[in-house]
Amino acid sequence: MKRADHAKKSPAPAAPELPPDVRPGQSIELLKELHILTRDGKLNQDSRRKLKQVYHLYNFIEPLLRDVQDAKGSVSLVDHGAGKSYLGFILYDLFVKEHGEGSHIYGIETREELVAKSTELAARLGFKGMSFLPLSVAESTTSNQLPEQIDIVTALHACNTATDDAIDFALKKQAKHMVLVPCCQAEVASVLRKNKGKDLGRSALTEIWRHPIHTREFGSQITNVLRCLQLEAHGYQVTVTELVGWEHSMKNELIVATYKNLPRRRPAERLHEVLREVGLEEMQHRFYTPHAETTE
Numbered sequence: 001m002k003r004a005d006h007a008k009k010s011p012a013p014a015a016p017e018l019p020p021d022v023r024p025g026q027s028i029e030l031l032k033e034l035h036i037l038t039r040d041g042k043l044n045q046d047s048r049r050k051l052k053q054v055y056h057l058y059n060f061i062e063p064l065l066r067d068v069q070d071a072k073g074s075v076s077l078v079d080h081g082a083g084k085s086y087l088g089f090i091l092y093d094l095f096v097k098e099h100g101e102g103s104h105i106y107g108i109e110t111r112e113e114l115v116a117k118s119t120e121l122a123a124r125l126g127f128k129g130m131s132f133l134p135l136s137v138a139e140s141t142t143s144n145q146l147p148e149q150i151d152i153v154t155a156l157h158a159c160n161t162a163t164d165d166a167i168d169f170a171l172k173k174q175a176k177h178m179v180l181v182p183c184c185q186a187e188v189a190s191v192l193r194k195n196k197g198k199d200l201g202r203s204a205l206t207e208i209w210r211h212p213i214h215t216r217e218f219g220s221q222i223t224n225v226l227r228c229l230q231l232e233a234h235g236y237q238v239t240v241t242e243l244v245g246w247e248h249s250m251k252n253e254l255i256v257a258t259y260k261n262l263p264r265r266r267p268a269e270r271l272h273e274v275l276r277e278v279g280l281e282e283m284q285h286r287f288y289t290p291h292a293e294t295t296e
Contacts, residue, residue: 019037019041019042019043019048021043021048021051021052022037022043022051023055023094025094025098026093026094027093027125028041029125030089030093030121030125031051033121033125034084034086034089035047036050036051036086050086053243054086054087054090055090056243057087057156057179057243057254058090058091058094060179060243060254060256061091061152061154061179062094062095064152064176064177064179064256064258065077065091065095065096065099065152066095066099067176067177068151068152068176068177069099069103072151073102074101074102074103074104075096075103075104075151075152076103076104076105076106076147076149076150076151076152077091077103077104077105077106077150077151077152077153077154078105078106078108078140078146078150078152078153078154078169078173079105079106079107079108079154079155079156080108080137080140080153080154080155080158080162080165080166080169081108081109081137081155081156081157081158081159081162081166082107082108082109082114082118082132083109083111083114084114084117084118085107085109085114085118085130085132087154087156088105088106088107088118088130089118089121089122089127089130091105092105092127092129092130093127096129097127102129103129104129104130104131105129105130105131106130106131106132106133106146106150107130107131107132107133108132108133108135108136108137108140109132109133109134109135110134110135110136111134112134115132115133115134118130118132119131119132131145133145133146136162136165137155137158137162137165137166137169138165138168140169141165141168141169141172141173146173147173148173149173149174150169150170150173150174150175151175151176151177152175152176152177152178152179153166153169153170153173153175153177153178153179154178154179154180155178155179155180155181156179156180156181157181157182157183158180158182158183159183161187161286163180163182163183163185163227164187164227164286164287166178166180167180167227167230167231171234174259175259176258176259177256177257177258177259178231178236178255178256178257178258179254179255179256180227180254180255180256180257181243181252181253181254181255182220182223182224182227182253182255185219185220185223185224186219187223187283187286188219188220188222188223188226188280188283189215189216189218189219189220189223190219191279191280191282191283192209192215192218192219192278192279192280193212193215195279196209196210196215203277205277205278206279209278222274222278222280224240224253224255225274226271226274226275226280226283226287227255227287228240228255229267229268229270229271229274229287230271230287230288230289231255231257232262232264232267233264233267233268233271233289233290234259234264234289234290235259235260235261235262235263235264236257236258236259236260236262237257237258237259237260237262238255238256238257239255239256239257240253240254240255240256241254241256242254264289264290268289268290271287271289272284272289275287
């Protein structure tokens with residue numbers, strides 16, 4: 001009898017203690033599937049860095065999700081260049097599954113094998129409000145697989161013109177919020193390089209991009225300046241900050257835009273002035289602004 005009583009009183013084995021980096025309520029199975037946690041629930045240095053970056057970005061996006069959720073009762077979000085959809089899964093796990101009944105997250109990714117894996121994982125986890133489409137950013141703009149209006153658009157490290165395509169997508173989908181981490185802005189630098197010979201004698205400012213390494217760096221900088229002006233010319237309030245510390249990534253510029261129906265004329269004029277000043281008039285189709293009658 002004493003042995004039986006003792007057996008009954010023995011506590012159950014304690015569950016493995018999770019790393020303090022993992023947020024309460026986070027799906028452990030998801031973190032293991034994303035290879036952020038090892039099979040025995042541990043974090044290595046690389047996965048800890050990856051988790052820190054995703055959570056850091058979540059801190060920026062969560063208020064935007066809540067803003068739309070409070071206004072509409074549900075949220076639609078499109079993540080461009082989703083890759084393995086780390087961001088989409090984390091957003092769904094930490095916010096949508098608890099707060100967002102009727103909400104939906106779409107992952108846009110050209111690599112079909114990643115789309116298939118993400119689709120299978122979402123089904124296995126019971127994340128019914130997630131879809132993954134094997135499309136380029138440009139193709140998704142006209143795809144009938146997406147709704148006509150999207151609340152939030154994200155694009156992390158969408159290379160070169162894919163960030164501009166994501167902005168175009170968001171503008172045409174009337175997105176309230178955009179979260180962009182630009183990467184590899186080569187298009188503007190190539191135009192600067194092409195026109196360098198005729199531009200060098202035009203203004204002393206051309207010294208800024210005379211040397212090849214400066215052409216590349218200035219091209220990257222001016223690209224993001226033009227993107228911000230374009231968003232402001234469409235009525236958005238734009239904030240530019242850094243995503244993570246320099247020790248993690250050199251591609252860490254974070255652009256957050258929220259539609260506020262702000263005055264459009266001044267930023268549109270500034271945008272066209274900058275394009276003229278640096279010899280990028282041919283890029284006006286890329287950094288387009290609203291028609292004159294809507295720029296008041």
